[in-house]
Amino acid sequence: MRAEDVRRFRDETPGCAEVIHFNNAGSSLPPAPVTDTVLGYLRDEARQGGYEAADAAADRISAAYTSTARLLGAADDDIAFTDSATRSWQAVFYALRLGPGDRILTCRSEYASNAIAYLQSGADVEVVDDDENGQVDVADLARRIDDRVKLISMNHVPTHGGLVNPAEEVGAVAGEAGIPFLLDACQAIGQLDLDVTRLRCDALTGTGRKYLRGPRGTGLLYVHPRLRERLEPAMLDLHSATWTSPTTYRVEASAKRFEAWERSQALLLGLGAAVDYALAIGLPAIEERVTALAERLRADLGQVPGVTVHDQGKRRCGIVTFTVEGVPSGQVKQRLGEARINTSVTNRTSAQYDFSSRSLPELVRASVHYYNTDEEIRALVEEVDRLR
Numbered sequence: 001m002r003a004e005d006v007r008r009f010r011d012e013t014p015g016c017a018e019v020i021h022f023n024n025a026g027s028s029l030p031p032a033p034v035t036d037t038v039l040g041y042l043r044d045e046a047r048q049g050g051y052e053a054a055d056a057a058a059d060r061i062s063a064a065y066t067s068t069a070r071l072l073g074a075a076d077d078d079i080a081f082t083d084s085a086t087r088s089w090q091a092v093f094y095a096l097r098l099g100p101g102d103r104i105l106t107c108r109s110e111y112a113s114n115a116i117a118y119l120q121s122g123a124d125v126e127v128v129d130d131d132e133n134g135q136v137d138v139a140d141l142a143r144r145i146d147d148r149v150k151l152i153s154m155n156h157v158p159t160h161g162g163l164v165n166p167a168e169e170v171g172a173v174a175g176e177a178g179i180p181f182l183l184d185a186c187q188a189i190g191q192l193d194l195d196v197t198r199l200r201c202d203a204l205t206g207t208g209r210k211y212l213r214g215p216r217g218t219g220l221l222y223v224h225p226r227l228r229e230r231l232e233p234a235m236l237d238l239h240s241a242t243w244t245s246p247t248t249y250r251v252e253a254s255a256k257r258f259e260a261w262e263r264s265q266a267l268l269l270g271l272g273a274a275v276d277y278a279l280a281i282g283l284p285a286i287e288e289r290v291t292a293l294a295e296r297l298r299a300d301l302g303q304v305p306g307v308t309v310h311d312q313g314k315r316r317c318g319i320v321t322f323t324v325e326g327v328p329s330g331q332v333k334q335r336l337g338e339a340r341i342n343t344s345v346t347n348r349t350s351a352q353y354d355f356s357s358r359s360l361p362e363l364v365r366a367s368v369h370y371y372n373t374d375e376e377i378r379a380l381v382e383e384v385d386r387l388r
């Protein structure tokens with residue numbers, strides 16, 4: 001990515017003039033076209049009426065599906081929009097109707113909301129070992145497969161570290177065994193170049209506000225036809241199904257069977273604008289810059305006495321986690337915030353398996369995006385150095 005491109009992306013991001021934003025794994029700064037799309041559409045609703053505005057925007061709404069399908073290498077019919085990654089994930093998970101006697105294989109870096117749903121289901125949850133790099137051990141995964149395994153479900157990138165799990169190799173094992181593979185790509189989408197055919201996942205979930213730079217309150221879902229044909233959603237309405245006679249209904253064939261009728265069209269269009277913005281830059285270019293900036297940040301933080309970087313993985317992404325000796329992570333975040341540097345804190349209630357097994361303390365999470373700069377990284381590292 002050329003310096004002049006980065007300058008333009010920053011010019012198109014009003015927040016870049018206000019703060020140094022290293023909380024992109026929490027919620028990114030949106031580019032102006034995203035905010036303008038949302039506000040413009042709300043004005044259309046106010047002027048025309050909500051239903052009338054939606055009719056007038058039908059082509060743009062449908063284009064959001066096409067763009068998202070392109071982002072993932074999927075077909076339009078495989079895409080659904082929801083209001084969060086968690087809602088997308090739950091729509092698939094609860095449709096599987098797993099229970100006692102079933103086995104779910106997941107990874108050590110698994111996210112809280114997913115793990116809570118596993119526990120609620122009553123199925124046996126098994127955490128696959130990590131390998132020596134701290135990523136999911138695909139050989140251990142393959143060893144655990146038997147007839148009772150009904151789901152392989154894990155994250156591509158965890159919420160609390162720079163690790164990138166070998167999702168393609170997991171997909172190959174799942175595909176071979178004919179077991180559904182649900183991939184939580186919430187932190188991967190928008191920073192890594194994803195392709196559902198390469199990943200061989202049956203379902204993939206993502207959020208709008210994180211690396212995609214979309215508005216809050218948006219989520220997306222990909223479901224391959226081979227999975228969705230056998231999954232009836234746990235909840236249906238007159239959009240996800242049709243009431244065909246007083247005693248019958250027919251479930252929608254496309255992934256829209258996982259959607260709800262009522263939703264914010266403004267936010268949906270905003271998410272579509274965010275996807276288009278990312279596609280115009282190109283995911284390989286985004287991935288390359290995010291990865292390089294994060295490696296620089298890790299190296300520079302590693303030079304500061306008393307700072308420990310905690311990221312694992314053979315392959316790593318834009319999320320950087322660290323601790324400062326003698327300064328609680330909450331205090332690090334607060335002091336950085338006073339210098340207008342946004343980070344966040346991640347703790348064990350987000351990822352019990354990993355925090356417990358590695359005995360991790362609360363971590364400061366500094367997540368970089370392509371619009372961050374070397375100067376911003378320097379400012380963060382200097383501020384951390386001052387803190388000690």
Ligand SMILES: *Cc1c(COP(=O)(O)O)cnc(C)c1O
Pocket residue numbers: 083084085086087111155157158159184186187206207208219
């Ligand atoms: C943030 C996050 C989620 C949840 O996303 P929401 O949009 O908040 O529902 C799921 N998985 C991972 C790994 C996350 O970091």
